[in-house]
Amino acid sequence: GAKGETPERTVTVEVGRKAAVGEGLYVRLADSKKVSVLENADLLERARERVSKFRSRDLVDLARDDVVRIEIEGEKGALRIDRSDENKDRWVLAKPMAARADPDAVSEVLRKALGVMVADFVDDHAPDLARYGLAEPRLAVTLYKAGEEAEKPKTDDEKKDQETKDEKKGEEKPRPEPVKSVVLKFGAWADLKKESVYVTLGDSKSVVGVEDDDFKALNKGLADLRDKHVMALDKDRAAEVALHVPAKLAGTDKDITYALVKADGTWMVKAEGRADAKADADAVSDLLKELADLKVLYFGEGEQADIAKGFTPAGSVRVQVEKESAASGFEIGGVGQDVPALVKNLREDWVGRINPKDLTYLRKAWLEMLDKEVLSLDPKKAARLAIAAPDRTVVFEKKDDAWTMTGPVEEAERGFFATDRLDDLKGLKAEKFLAATSDFKPYGLEQGELAVTVTLEPEKEGEKPVEKTLHLAHHKDAKIVGRVAGSDVVFEVPMSLFKNMAGEPLPKELVDLFAGDVERLDVQAGGTKVQLVKQDEKWFRCDAAGRPDVEADKSKADGVVKAAVDADAVRWAAYDAKDPAPFGLDQPAVRIAVAGKEKKATVLISAKEVDAKVAALFDETPIRYAMVEGGKRIAILAGEKVKTLLEAASTLGPEKPEPKPEKAEKKNEEQKAK
Structure with missing residues (x-):
């Protein structure tokens, strides 16, 4: 019939065993009594192949x-x-x-x-x-x-209860x-x-x-x-973790002992002799994951039974899970003087060996589990910002919702210095915790190089304003360390934070000129004077009469000009200096005059070293005092531009002749003598 239709007739061929004579097979039609021999036939093989092709190859039919x-x-x-x-x-x-x-x-x-x-x-x-x-x-x-489940026979009373729809409740059927x-x-x-x-x-x-x-x-x-996990821990339901890690396993001088407790959804660190402190949620999560993933290398059974016999506890980890009456966990110990890398499950009473290299967060002290946020404040509630440094204290006060600089000079804020610094401080996070100590001297934090104080408006009328002070200082390895007043915790913060706090709040431009407009450059350093003029985009060194003479190296001349006009102050040492002598600018080491068609300026660079405590605020060298001749502000310049200006005279002066070889000089002297 056609495809999809039920066939009108089905023919069944029965295949028997191999014929007694020849290679044929006994066959017959299912509705016939006649048996025939099919000579040299491969019917059976072909039938088997066809059946094998379409048979299901799934052995198991079970969900x-x-x-x-x-x-x-x-x-x-x-x-x-x-x-x-x-x-x-x-x-x-x-x-x-x-x-x-x-x-x-x-x-x-x-x-x-x-x-x-x-x-x-x-x-x-x-x-x-x-x-x-x-x-x-x-x-x-x-x-x-x-x-x-087999239905449990009901008593007469139960049948009556069923009829009145008042069956007994709570009766559990036996598990089949x-x-x-x-x-x-x-x-x-x-x-x-x-x-x-x-x-x-x-x-x-x-x-x-x-x-x-x-x-x-x-x-x-x-x-x-067998599950080799040290403990079956549902980390999402953990509510308390108590840790006592042996010093030898932790790689520390002392045992690590502290607890983590979840209160109202927030993890807190509990350490002996300290007030509870907020924990780093990510660090707690990583610790719980490490505990949940921790496995033994092998159990103290069979050939390894001796480790169980010699197990001596030296520490423990206990985890309390919500809705469980008893804590789970394990003891940490070892055999003899070995590193305590054995664990004993508290509930299942077996001993196994772990790989200490699998432990990262379990080795961390309580200090490393603290919440990284070390300073919390709302910039909108700030009323005053003071940044105290060795040479001055910069003060900003909010008046009529606008910030004004009130010290060391009074001037309306230009830009967003106060706003940006408060943004730096809000939610400040430590990169790393270093110590909990009462001795801040080793960290230079008794007062610090900078002390940043934010005064916040009182929460309620009649209350006193709240002050929060952050002390900052340089530490070894060019790191910046800090502490918050009232806390004994020392931490590391980004270098950028220190630079921002030590920065200059007022405009820092020293010279009001554009490098492309400069047409004349005069440099004087010691007894050396160099004059250059620019003609047709080329620089020429002038002769004694001031006339263009020899063409100078354009890139070097442009470099000095750019360094002079772009020499922004990293900080103003004085906003209104009546006498430049204390800064060594009455007799400057270098005078660089730049002039265009309409504007000109002379930059004076001092030979005097900047006070060491002030210089320490900046990580650039060399560092010098500078000013524009006739001006009142004394700038502190630092970095490569200062180096370019200090070396300008030798850079732009006539090239010195190369010294003659020593042998040639002797030969010339001998010839002269003859």
Whole structure:
């Protein structure tokens, strides 16, 4: 018939055994009594090929969630794993011992068992299973599903209650025993290369071949499926962690002892002799993850039983989980003088060895678990900002919602210095905690190089304003350290914070000229004077009469001009200096005059070193006092531009002749003598 239609007639051909004579087969039509011989026929082989092609190759027809028990019996021993009643994703070992099962390993076994595929249909009716190594299989995997609950007979009273719809409540039915659903039996290797294995299902006589990977994935023992995690921890439900880590394991001078407690959703650090402090939520999360992921290398059983016998506790980790009456955790210890790398589970009473290299957050002291935010303030509530340095104190005060600089000079804020500095301070986070100490001298933080004080408006009328002070100083390795007044914790902060706080709040331009407009450059340093003029975009060195003479190196001349006009102050040393002498500018080391068609300026560079405490605020060298001739502000210049200006005379002066070789000089002298 046409495709999709029911055929009008079906013909069934029965194939018997091989004929007594020849190579034919006995055949007959199903509705006929006549038997014929089909000579030289490959009908049986072709039929088998066709059947094999369209047969399902799935061995197991069972849903994953229906499996409640797995039994494995083979070369590695016999074991049983049961699905937990409380959590369907959790498995527990029941035999040969009660223990936690590795969820990932069990999941892989279950996936492989349910997904075994036939590689070859060997024999549908094997007369002798021993031929295939299946009479006594070397591996049997049995999958169980839940048994059906038997209805408990009701008493006469219960029947009456049911009739009146007043049945007893709360009575639990007994849990039925699981029932066998699938039994996979693995026999001998099916080929010389050991790439496939003979398999049969239960009591079936049908033999198939499966790939060796299926056999290897299911041939597991206790060591393969036992959970090696030190503790079963639901880190999301943890409410308290108490730590006592031995110094030898932590790599510290003292044992690490502190606790973490969650209160109203916030983790707090509890350390002996200290007030509770907010913990770093990310650090706590990482610690809990490390504890949840921590595994033993091996258990103190069998050949390793001696480590359990010699275990001596030296520390512990205890975790209290929400809605659990008792804490879980483990003791930390060792044998003799060894590094304490043994753990003993508090609930399950076993000892195992861990790899100390797996520990990162467990080695951290309480100081490293503190919340990184060291200063909290609302810039909108700030009323005053004071930055005290060795040479001056810059003060800003808010008046009519606008910031005004009131010290050391009074001037309306230009730009957003006060606003930007408050933004730097709000929610300030430490990069690293260094110490908790009452002696700040080793860190230079008794007063600090900078003391930044923010005065906040009182929360309520009648209350006093609140002051928060941050002390900052340079420390070794070019790091910036800080502390908040009233706290004994020393921490590290970004270098950029220090630079911003030490910066100049008022405009820093020293020269009001554009480099491209400069047409004349005069440099005087000591007894050296150099004059240059610019013509047709070229620089010429002038003669004694001031006339253009020899062409000068354009890049060098442009470099000096740019350094002079762009020499911004890193800080004003004085805003209104009546006498430049204290800064060494009455007799400057270098005078550089730049002139254009409309503007000109002379920059004076001092030979005097800037006060060491002030110079320490800046990480650039060289550093010098400078001013514009006729001006009143004294600038502090620092960095490569200062170096360019100090060397300008030698850079732009006539090139010195190269010294003659010593031998040539002697020869000339001898010739003159002759």
